Amino acid sequence: MHEMTLAEEIILLLEQQAVTQGFTCVKQLWLEIGDLAGVDAEALDFCPETIKLDTLAADARVHIRHQPGQGHCPRCEQTLIVHSRLDACPQCGHYPLQIQGGDAMRVCELEVE
Secondary structure, eight states: OHHHHHHHHHHHHHHHHHHHHTOOOEEEEEEEEETTSOOOHHHHHHHHHHHOTTSTTTTOEEEEEEEOEEEEOTTTOOEEEESSTTOOOTTTOOSSOEEEESOOEEEEEEEEO
16 A cells, blocks of 8 residues: 555655754644545545654644646647546547646645644
8 A cells, every 4th residue: 555655755754844844743734636646545544643653743634635637638729627547538539638737646734833
């Protein structure tokens, strides 16, 4: 399950930022997860509970924002919502679409002390 590894990397990132920015506790954490990122948001939401014990995020509340996939059709110049990397353009049927967003995961906001 790579979500456990992602959760561990988030904790590591928080610990690095705590040193850089001088905070000692994370109260809330907002993650943005793209629908094309290949991340199971439910599994990731569970993982921090198991790995954040005895860390600066031990009591942090995790919020997940979903970002839809975005694609562009080079044939008909349409920008559209994409549900899969395998989607064809619904206007002209062109494949593949150029993915332009919704394929990443990022920490977008923190509430810290």
